[in-house]
Amino acid sequence: MGENGFRSTRRTKIVATIGPATCSEEMLETLATSGMNVARLNMCHGTHDWHTAVINRIRKLNKLKGFSVAIMLDTEGSEVHTSELEQPLKAEVGEEFVLTIRDPKTVEGSAIGVSYDAFVDDVQVGDLVVVDGGMVSLEVKQKMGPDVKVEVVDPGIVLSRANLTFRRNGHLVRARNSMLPVLSSKDWLDIDFAIRQNVDFIAVSFVKSADVIKNLKSYLNSRADKVIEVIAKVESHDSVPNIEEIVEASDAVMVARGDLGAQIPLEDVPSVQKEVVVRCRQAGKAVIVASHLLQSMIEYPTPTRAEVADIADVVRQRADALMLSGESAAGAYPEKAIGVLRAVATRIEEWCRQEKHGQIVLPQLTDRLDGRVSEELCASAAQMANNLNARAIFVYTRRGYMANFLSRCRPDCPIFAFTDKQDVRQRLNLRWGVMPFRLDFGADPEENVDRTFALLKRRDLVQKGDLVVVVSDIRPPNEDVVRSVQIRHVP
Ligand SMILES: Nc1ncnc2c1ncn2[C@@H]1O[C@H](COP(=O)(O)OP(=O)(O)OP(=O)(O)O)[C@@H](O)[C@H]1O
Ligand SMILES: CC(=O)C(=O)O
Ligand SMILES: [K+]
Ligand SMILES: [Mg+2]
Numbered sequence: 001m002g003e004n005g006f007r008s009t010r011r012t013k014i015v016a017t018i019g020p021a022t023c024s025e026e027m028l029e030t031l032a033t034s035g036m037n038v039a040r041l042n043m044c045h046g047t048h049d050w051h052t053a054v055i056n057r058i059r060k061l062n063k064l065k066g067f068s069v070a071i072m073l074d075t076e077g078s079e080v081h082t083s084e085l086e087q088p089l090k091a092e093v094g095e096e097f098v099l100t101i102r103d104p105k106t107v108e109g110s111a112i113g114v115s116y117d118a119f120v121d122d123v124q125v126g127d128l129v130v131v132d133g134g135m136v137s138l139e140v141k142q143k144m145g146p147d148v149k150v151e152v153v154d155p156g157i158v159l160s161r162a163n164l165t166f167r168r169n170g171h172l173v174r175a176r177n178s179m180l181p182v183l184s185s186k187d188w189l190d191i192d193f194a195i196r197q198n199v200d201f202i203a204v205s206f207v208k209s210a211d212v213i214k215n216l217k218s219y220l221n222s223r224a225d226k227v228i229e230v231i232a233k234v235e236s237h238d239s240v241p242n243i244e245e246i247v248e249a250s251d252a253v254m255v256a257r258g259d260l261g262a263q264i265p266l267e268d269v270p271s272v273q274k275e276v277v278v279r280c281r282q283a284g285k286a287v288i289v290a291s292h293l294l295q296s297m298i299e300y301p302t303p304t305r306a307e308v309a310d311i312a313d314v315v316r317q318r319a320d321a322l323m324l325s326g327e328s329a330a331g332a333y334p335e336k337a338i339g340v341l342r343a344v345a346t347r348i349e350e351w352c353r354q355e356k357h358g359q360i361v362l363p364q365l366t367d368r369l370d371g372r373v374s375e376e377l378c379a380s381a382a383q384m385a386n387n388l389n390a391r392a393i394f395v396y397t398r399r400g401y402m403a404n405f406l407s408r409c410r411p412d413c414p415i416f417a418f419t420d421k422q423d424v425r426q427r428l429n430l431r432w433g434v435m436p437f438r439l440d441f442g443a444d445p446e447e448n449v450d451r452t453f454a455l456l457k458r459r460d461l462v463q464k465g466d467l468v469v470v471v472s473d474i475r476p477p478n479e480d481v482v483r484s485v486q487i488r489h490v491p
Helices: 025-034 048-065 185-196 210-223 237-249 257-263 266-283 305-316 334-355 369-387 401-408 422-428 445-458
Strands: 013-017 038-042 070-074 089-091 096-100 111-113 128-131 136-144 147-154 156-158 164-168 201-204 229-234 252-256 286-290 321-324 392-396 415-419 434-438 467-472 484-489
Touching: 013 334, 025 048, 025 334, 038 048, 048 070, 070 185, 070 422, 096 136, 136 156, 185 210, 201 210, 210 229, 210 237, 229 237, 237 266, 252 257, 252 266, 257 266, 257 286, 266 286, 305 321, 305 334, 321 334, 369 392, 369 401, 369 467, 369 484, 392 401, 392 445, 401 415, 401 434, 415 422, 415 445, 422 434
Parallel strands: 013 038, 013 321, 038 070, 070 201, 096 111, 201 229, 229 252, 252 286, 286 321, 392 415, 392 467, 415 434
Antiparallel strands: 089 156, 096 147, 128 136, 128 164, 136 147, 467 484
């Protein structure tokens, strides 16, 4: 059996966007078996019924096949985008068509709807309308009431609900969107849907500052039965100066390079990516690098060498996760694309361990003694595991904190995390290096450890005689938390 997410010891996690190419039961299982750790549902597309069906299929797979694929719902956000198209529209140089705030069906000729009513007021003749960060560029020729006539200057394909940005004299025009809320009324309906569906993560598009994250987190705290982690997407021009507070407020961050590259100069994207990855790791927050990792594989079965180098760079930066968008949602080779991520990640991780690459100074996270003890314990356990060349770290954790602290240290060996809750297990599946398992804890800690040794031996993840580091912070009922680190040999 190949890598299947829970047997593998790949450290960098894989998020895959689910779309028409991958929404069937069969394809979802193929992706899970190939290593998908988190399934992303983009609320820019599909109905609630469509998303419900996908979620149910993933839940069924987790239950019947023992996967722990987590579910991420990604909000649409209220940036300006095109309407739903019956089919992708091929735009050739010099061709003219109409962008409209009316129903495009009521317009004669070739028309595309635009989601933002003030579009026609804001736009000026000569402006450049950039579709999906440069897939197509259109020049504004004429304003005609609710319609705007445009001419194609850079050809390409316009997809449904493509994102639109505007440039005037070579500069991004920003005034227009600043009045739009980060979370629209539709986004709030989608968030309520996410709560009803008990998803694991909500990713917020076009975050500008920490405020929206704090607001959403308090909303979720008051409504949701279980923890739903909030992922801030760094893709808005306005988010860049506020990265520190955004990281602080969020549970995880996504570098959404697709839209980010349309909002800031392309050449600035790599340094913003690096900054976000490092800050997240220092702050103990998960970080996902997304978009265009394997763009060419939407159409072709092999990646470009430059794409492989880009993936290698993300892995070397020790981000928690790599994310596929169109490659898995609508591409011709979703399984092969995951295979490339897996192979490159595994190889580069090995290289990082050999070269002792990617070590950074980790600041203290909290002043509270309780938290300090956990942090220090995990840092020492990770250090010990490296120095002793341990086969694995075992961690017993109810809420996942200790597993998260261990992951932040990016130890050389895998972290096998045992929790008694499936939702904690799923959330841990986004964390670098953590292989999460569900286990009903018995009263006797020693017996728990023995059971997990037996479990992982059966799966060939450890062998008799292996040296392992065992970390525990299980709180017995009505007792003080007992935290320990032990060095053991697998019996
Ligand atoms: N649920 C879906 N139904 C139909 N098509 C989808 C769906 N999800 C994704 N796609 C297709 O896959 C392409 C890429 O997917 P993705 O959702 O990652 O877009 P993105 O532009 O990267 O994300 P965002 O819209 O958040 O910026 C989309 O343009 C769309 O054509
Ligand atoms: C993933 C996403 O939203 C982007 O790259 O724009
Ligand atoms: K989105
Ligand atoms: Mg985006």
